[in-house]
Amino acid sequence: MAFVTLLPQKTEIEEGAVSERVLDVENLSIEIPVVGGMLHAVDNISLHVERGETLCIVGESGCGKSLTSLAIMDLLPKKAIRTVNKMSLNDENILNFSEKQMSNVRGNKMGMIFQEPMSSLNPSFTVENQMLETLSRHRNIVGSQAKDLVIQMLEKVGIIPAEKRLRQYPHQLSGGLRQRVMIAMTLLCEPELIIADEPTTALDVTIQAQILKLMKGLQNDFNVGLIFITHDLGVVANIADRVAVMYAGQIVEEGSVFDIFDNPSHPYTRGLLSCIPVPGKIKRGEPLGSIPGMVPSLVGDFQGCRFSGRWGDAHEQLDGADIKLASTSDKSKTYKVKGSETHLIRFCCEDCLKKSYIFDKRKAS
Amino acid sequence: MLYYTLKRLALAALVALTVSFISFGLLYLSSDPAIAMAGETASDADIEAIRQLYGFDRPILVQYFDWLQRAAAGDLGKSYYFRTDVSALIGERLPTTMTLGVCAITFAILLSVPLGVAAAIRPNSLVDRIALFLSVMGQALPSFWFALMLIVFLSVSLRLLPTSGSDTWLHFVMPTVVLGYYAAPAIMRLTRTGMLEVLSTDYIRTARAKGLRPPVVLFKHALRNAIIPVVSLAAVQFGFMLGGSIVVETIFALHGAGFLAWESITRNDLPTVQGLILVFSLFYIVLTFFADLINAWLDPRIRIK
Amino acid sequence: MSSGSTVTTTVTKASIYTRFTGHQGVMIGAFIVLAIVLVALLAPLLAPHDPYQQNLLARLIPPVWDSRGSWDHVLGTDHLGRDYLSRLIYGARISLLIGFGAALISGLIGTVMGVMAGYFGGRVDMVVTFLITVRLSMPVVLVALAVVAIVGGSLQVVITVLGLLLWDRFAVVMRSSTLQIRSMDYVAAAQAVGCSTKRILMTEIMPNVVNNLIVIATLEMAHAIILEAALSFLGLGVQPPLPSWGLMVSEGKDMMLFEAWLITIPGVALFLLVLAINLMGDGVRDITAPENRN
Numbered sequence: 001m002a003f004v005t006l007l008p009q010k011t012e013i014e015e016g017a018v019s020e021r022v023l024d025v026e027n028l029s030i031e032i033p034v035v036g037g038m039l040h041a042v043d044n045i046s047l048h049v050e051r052g053e054t055l056c057i058v059g060e061s062g063c064g065k066s067l068t069s070l071a072i073m074d075l076l077p078k079k080a081i082r083t084v085n086k087m088s089l090n091d092e093n094i095l096n097f098s099e100k101q102m103s104n105v106r107g108n109k110m111g112m113i114f115q116e117p118m119s120s121l122n123p124s125f126t127v128e129n130q131m132l133e134t135l136s137r138h139r140n141i142v143g144s145q146a147k148d149l150v151i152q153m154l155e156k157v158g159i160i161p162a163e164k165r166l167r168q169y170p171h172q173l174s175g176g177l178r179q180r181v182m183i184a185m186t187l188l189c190e191p192e193l194i195i196a197d198e199p200t201t202a203l204d205v206t207i208q209a210q211i212l213k214l215m216k217g218l219q220n221d222f223n224v225g226l227i228f229i230t231h232d233l234g235v236v237a238n239i240a241d242r243v244a245v246m247y248a249g250q251i252v253e254e255g256s257v258f259d260i261f262d263n264p265s266h267p268y269t270r271g272l273l274s275c276i277p278v279p280g281k282i283k284r285g286e287p288l289g290s291i292p293g294m295v296p297s298l299v300g301d302f303q304g305c306r307f308s309g310r311w312g313d314a315h316e317q318l319d320g321a322d323i324k325l326a327s328t329s330d331k332s333k334t335y336k337v338k339g340s341e342t343h344l345i346r347f348c349c350e351d352c353l354k355k356s357y358i359f360d361k362r363k364a365s
Numbered sequence: 366m367l368y369y370t371l372k373r374l375a376l377a378a379l380v381a382l383t384v385s386f387i388s389f390g391l392l393y394l395s396s397d398p399a400i401a402m403a404g405e406t407a408s409d410a411d412i413e414a415i416r417q418l419y420g421f422d423r424p425i426l427v428q429y430f431d432w433l434q435r436a437a438a439g440d441l442g443k444s445y446y447f448r449t450d451v452s453a454l455i456g457e458r459l460p461t462t463m464t465l466g467v468c469a470i471t472f473a474i475l476l477s478v479p480l481g482v483a484a485a486i487r488p489n490s491l492v493d494r495i496a497l498f499l500s501v502m503g504q505a506l507p508s509f510w511f512a513l514m515l516i517v518f519l520s521v522s523l524r525l526l527p528t529s530g531s532d533t534w535l536h537f538v539m540p541t542v543v544l545g546y547y548a549a550p551a552i553m554r555l556t557r558t559g560m561l562e563v564l565s566t567d568y569i570r571t572a573r574a575k576g577l578r579p580p581v582v583l584f585k586h587a588l589r590n591a592i593i594p595v596v597s598l599a600a601v602q603f604g605f606m607l608g609g610s611i612v613v614e615t616i617f618a619l620h621g622a623g624f625l626a627w628e629s630i631t632r633n634d635l636p637t638v639q640g641l642i643l644v645f646s647l648f649y650i651v652l653t654f655f656a657d658l659i660n661a662w663l664d665p666r667i668r669i670k
Numbered sequence: 671m672s673s674g675s676t677v678t679t680t681v682t683k684a685s686i687y688t689r690f691t692g693h694q695g696v697m698i699g700a701f702i703v704l705a706i707v708l709v710a711l712l713a714p715l716l717a718p719h720d721p722y723q724q725n726l727l728a729r730l731i732p733p734v735w736d737s738r739g740s741w742d743h744v745l746g747t748d749h750l751g752r753d754y755l756s757r758l759i760y761g762a763r764i765s766l767l768i769g770f771g772a773a774l775i776s777g778l779i780g781t782v783m784g785v786m787a788g789y790f791g792g793r794v795d796m797v798v799t800f801l802i803t804v805r806l807s808m809p810v811v812l813v814a815l816a817v818v819a820i821v822g823g824s825l826q827v828v829i830t831v832l833g834l835l836l837w838d839r840f841a842v843v844m845r846s847s848t849l850q851i852r853s854m855d856y857v858a859a860a861q862a863v864g865c866s867t868k869r870i871l872m873t874e875i876m877p878n879v880v881n882n883l884i885v886i887a888t889l890e891m892a893h894a895i896i897l898e899a900a901l902s903f904l905g906l907g908v909q910p911p912l913p914s915w916g917l918m919v920s921e922g923k924d925m926m927l928f929e930a931w932l933i934t935i936p937g938v939a940l941f942l943l944v945l946a947i948n949l950m951g952d953g954v955r956d957i958t959a960p961e962n963r964n
């Protein structure tokens with residue numbers, strides 16, 4: 001998936017147009033007690049998704065993408081501690097929902113698709129059984145009416161003829177088919193929000209492309225908000241409206257797909273982008289970039305910078321980029337990148353900010 | 366499924382044949398049936414006469430096939446002690462043992478499966494600790510001693526239950542508890558670990574992400590998968606239990622096949638012992654065969670290839 | 671580099687050590703087992719009387735906590751007037767001997783079979799799996815009783831018979847552990863380099879399955895001890911006048927309705943020993959391979 005296209009996929013949400021916020025999360029942190037102390041897996045992140053919008057969360061393995069999505073579904077492991085200031089779905093505050101209320105929301109107003117199609121379906125029940133139970137749970141639809149709906153939905157995700165698949169068990173389906181079944185299952189109750197956690201990572205490249213195309217189409221048809229988690233920037237360029245770049249439990253940069261690809265501002269984003277060959281942006285024969293150093297351990301009282309020592313030559317990577325920052329508020333370390341209202345960048349400390357300025361000034365002189 | 370069944374059946378037959386040969390050989394090698402038959406007062410000449418009369422002087426394989434042929438037709442020979450057909454004798458005693466076995470395995474399952482599930486739902490909770498305690502106790506408790514203690518405390522001190530015989534269902538209570546408690550720990554542990562394992566799978570996460578209610582997630586999606594290995598284990602335990610009935614039946618004077626085994630062993634009644642070993646083994650083999658079939662039927666990954 | 675690796679090994683060793691000492695079950699189990707082993711070893715020093723010395727004038731004296739008891743016979747005397755405490759102390763030797771002996775024999779048989787099946791696979795595996803099935807199909811108690819009855823009960827016979835019968839779990843576990851290890855890269859590497867089969871088995875496979883072997887050995891030891899007690903209880907195991915705990919329960923059985931302590935005392939001893947060994951076995955498994963429960 002090395003190929004990146006930066007053509008506009010969808011018209012940008014226009015300034016002033018009425019946008020409906022499907023999901024709004026503010027100041028989410030997740031801590032997990034582990035042997036050595038407290039693991040600060042997710043640190044104070046905020047994100048939102050509009051109706052019909054695709055938000056891609058990118059970041060390397062272990063940066064907390066899955067935990068974030070599980071936190072939104074309220075499906076975190078028991079020992080994980082979630083703190084969050086605001087969590088609303090369609091302007092409804094779901095933060096203080098009881099488990100029972102949440103279970104009415106899950107699978108109904110928001111659904112989730114997981115990375116492993118091979119193990120995400122119950123091996124002991126047929127496709128039909130597993131799909132019908134969602135309908136009867138949330139819509140109280142049973143019998144032939146439910147079956148018709150299931151068949152329709154399976155056909156919508158490209159399983160044709162669907163009839164034959166109904167009586168089959170997951171092990172009789174290929175990975176791609178299973179993922180299609182998962183998608184159909186998630187769409188059954190026509191949710192407002194779908195969270196897809198690396199839905200294509202486990203699939204063959206050709207199947208990946210098919211599933212991706214399918215999801216893009218369906219998202220348009222159903223006009224849902226989609227959070228698409230991946231660590232594949234090629235996929236991001238393909239599907240995202242907005243991008244949140246996660247690093248070590250924090251969102252370090254957030255903006256429209258154009259902001260991120262055309263004007264990556266955080267050194268980590270620049271590093272990520274330099275890891276993939278971008279046609280036209282990297283000259284032939286030039287070595288591919290990689291981010292030096294390692295993700296720090298997030299166990300214990302974490303002080304200082306999470307990106308420490310990994311700046312590398314991120315500065316030099318992007319000739320011509322012009323980063324100017326405007327402070328959004330005094331206290332937070334989140335800044336707007338000049339030129340775009342939605343392009344945000346977060347620095348963990350002043351030092352970092354200064355380095356960016358230095359870069360900025362040197363370019364200017 | 367048909368192919369699987371046939372393959373499994375052939376294996377079962379082969380195992381049965383081998384077991385019968387081993388048990389025959391074991392008793393053949395370790396004793397002289399002619400001496401046992403003739404009794405302790407017989408002279409050497411008498412013994413020799415019996416040996417020739419019953420063909421004990423022929424090679425072991427010949428004798429084995431002879432015995433096997435008759436065993437296949439349901440004739441297990443005559444008991445030296447009771448002087449009746451071994452098959453009839455066993456047939457007469459088997460119902461008591463079966464009743465005991467069925468009661469005991471039911472008791473064991475009713476005790477251990479719910480406990481195992483409850484323990485898995487809340488690891489390290491009070492229920493989990495109780496379950497662990499019961500299973501650790503159960504594994505260390507010698508069943509003969511447990512039985513005697515029950516007699517001393519329940520029957521004699523509290524006068525709650527009859528101590529011996531098989532006349533009423535009350536007579537089966539203590540033997541059932543002793544035998545069942547012997548099988549319970551293994552079933553409970555397997556249920557617990559199986560449930561824990563299944564509860565951490567991706568498909569349970571999917572079920573929860575679909576908003577299914579906790580009972581549906583637990584009992585439909587989790588238990589259905591966790592129970593598959595438990596079925597096999599219960600069958601195995603049932604088989605072991607019948608073998609273990611010998612101790613329990615002796616103590617509670619239940620006149621079942623186990624008691625018969627003890628009687629005939631102490632009396633050197635070889636044909637009966639041989640017949641009993643064969644019957645118990647066959648029973649185990651049939652049980653595990655059906656357990657495997659149930660297993661395959663429960664697990665679509667085996668049922669539908 | 672070398673200093674770095676030594677540091678890591680000491681760290682893991684230390685943490686395994688603390689994991690052992692921090693594990694309640696293991697510590698309690700080990701303490702009881704150690705105590706019983708010491709008692710068995712020091713039996714001649716600890717036993718207040720000769721365990722075989724009958725005294726028909728001092729029969730069925732209750733233990734010291736009973737009003738009729740005396741400090742001369744702390745745990746009382748049996749129906750032949752033999753000191754119960756002394757018999758209990760010597761009985762520990764029998765149980766431990768049976769446990770070790772049977773586990774040793776069955777461990778040898780089962781390990782050889784299991785490792786061969788796991789390592790060579792194919793036909794060997796088929797044969798071993800078949801033998802395991804056959805063995806499981808035979809009712810242990812019944813066969814053991816029958817053989818002991820025919821051959822005649824003695825300590826050696828009981829050990830041998832149990833040893834020859836209890837190898838199944840060793841074989842099953844060793845087979846699966848070996849299968850697991852064999853698929854690892856370093857075994858493949860050793861094969862590729864051309865190490866001999868024997869060498870691979872001894873240097874690569876055995877050290878890695880030894881944890882599981884210890885666990886099964888402890889559990890089977892407990893199993894053998896219980897079985898011996900059951901056989902002796904039925905009168906077809908160790909023969910009188912040896913002070914086997916199972917035999918003591920059996921001898922006390924006739925009087926149990928009047929003198930319950932006759933069966934309580936040896937029963938509790940048996941229960942404690944088996945419990946302690948099981949606790950150790952379970953604990954070692956929890957610590958070394960928590961994923962291998964059951």
Ligand SMILES: Nc1ncnc2c1ncn2[C@@H]1O[C@H](COP(=O)(O)OP(=O)(O)OP(=O)(O)O)[C@@H](O)[C@H]1O
Pocket residue numbers: 032034039041059060061062063064065066067068077231
């Ligand atoms: N149940 C758990 N117990 C302890 N630590 C956990 C648990 N789940 C996740 N973590 C840790 O939290 C961090 C974030 O995990 P998460 O699964 O969210 O990463 P991710 O970004 O989804 O990675 P990937 O791309 O590999 O899926 C990791 O360091 C992980 O080790």
Ligand code: SF4
Pocket residue numbers: 305306307308309310311347348349350351352353355
């Ligand atoms: S400059 Fe910024 S990113 Fe770099 S180490 Fe310092 S705080 Fe971290």
Ligand SMILES: [Mg+2]
Pocket residue numbers: 065066067197198
């Ligand atoms: Mg993930």
